[in-house]
Amino acid sequence: MTAAIISPDELAAVLADPHTDAEPPVLLDVRWNLGGPPRREEYGRGHLPGAVWIDLETELAGPPGAAGRHPLPDPDVLRDAMRRAGVDDDSHVVVHDGGPGWAAARAWWLLRHAGHERVRVLDGGLARWKGPLTTEVPDPRPGTFTPRFGAMPVLDADAAARLARDGILLDARAPERYRGDTEPIDPVAGHIPGARSAPTTSAVGSDGALLPADELAARFTALGVTPGTGTGVYCGSGVSAAQQVLALSLIGVRAALYPGSWSEWCADPARPVAVGPDPG
Template sequence: MSHMVSATELAELRSSGVRILDVRFRLDQPDGRSDYLEGHIPGAVYVDLESELSRPGRSDEGRHPLPSTEHVQDAARSWGLNDGDVVVVYDDYRGLAAARAWWLLSRGGVDVRVLDGGWAEWQAAGGDVETGSAEFTPGTVTLTDIAGDSLTIDEAAAFPESGVLIDARAPERFRGEIEPLDPIAGHIPGAMNLPMGVHLREDGTLRDLDSLRRNFADVGIGNETPVAAYCGSGITAAHTALVLAEVGIDAKIFHGSWSQWSNTPGRPIAKGEHTS
């Protein structure tokens, strides 16, 4: 089963009571509520990534620490979710924030998909638009443990010995040429660089499955390869995990990602191209 839905498919699902979550977030505009209020898919509930899909933490926990199951469950109930609901999530920037919601909710046992192409694709398809806040009744959903597929920093360090650790950041950040957000430039030793953008078409939708499989094969990943992903703070890595799931490959995520690694004294730093 695909983890994605098209705008056309979502329009059809709306008549069956699907729950829709609007997870707009960008680094330059982390609070997307104002954009949500100006226009969103009818019935969509706004989700705040930083307060509901993350938690406050120390610098050595990374910029977007993994929240507890109870924290996400409380948030999901506040969005009106109930056990058995089908959920579709979307955002307005390349599917990154939506993928974070997909990861946490799917690990919690929710049937959740991502709108391929997000808000832009919905608009391009001529979908209906609603303004203001959606009305809904708080729900009673119960989530299972969301942390089982999240690596600790020590597990991430050891992962290249037994599988492929993907660094989903831009190549220049991987090589250590620039670092706009974290205190040290570089990457985790043994990691392989596979920027998330290679999986997307210009319109922000996913490329065909054969192209996605070739992307992963280029860094040594096949159907049986143990795979984990990290990025700057664990958001983009969720998108890589989503794409892997779409081609039938399970992945783990190092949620602390580079922001945790670079803020933890004593961790080795690699620079340049792929290393081992």
């Protein structure tokens, strides 16, 4: 497996001198805005040279429903999107968004889950990129990537409930949503009983990049994450939680993702809900 992140300087060096890497990377632009309009227009105004637009809502997620607002996509949908972008099974892939990194982490996690190991996230996204941009839309040759879902640990609602009781389940949403003070998106406020508040924004520095590994380790240790302890992450709909899984991977913790997350959990009135600052 390759490293999970690549810095802007490292990527610039790779693009400037292809001899520094085994092959030119496939660049995927997955800019996305929670609750807002698609950001395809921003891609059209300027993107990394050679980067292909990937739509999170339709290509990195399935239709919203009982399984949550961003359930996993059908494997064939992911296959077609990656082949359109020129991704082969052994391609080096770099994904980025415009910040704060949630969408890029979702793409990273989904490709890893589909069995593609050579994928990295541009740390800090386009906001930290100092190189050139272009409006030229690439036309890559079709790729041959075939997804094989199952390479990353996944939780369903029952497994998330067990992990909250017997291991560590982290809630990556904003603290006020965890506490149940407000819920701007889903119909019920609160959190999964036993889950611990771990907002994904606290894993990112002021420059938009993930914190150094030693700081991440201290943060997650304070939350009870230790080697050998089962760890899982959820958020509102399985997008921002992927960034926590990415951050945990940088310190050697293989955490599970609950793709349905709170949007699936709270859709069933029979499931318990906790409120307040404590796990409950």
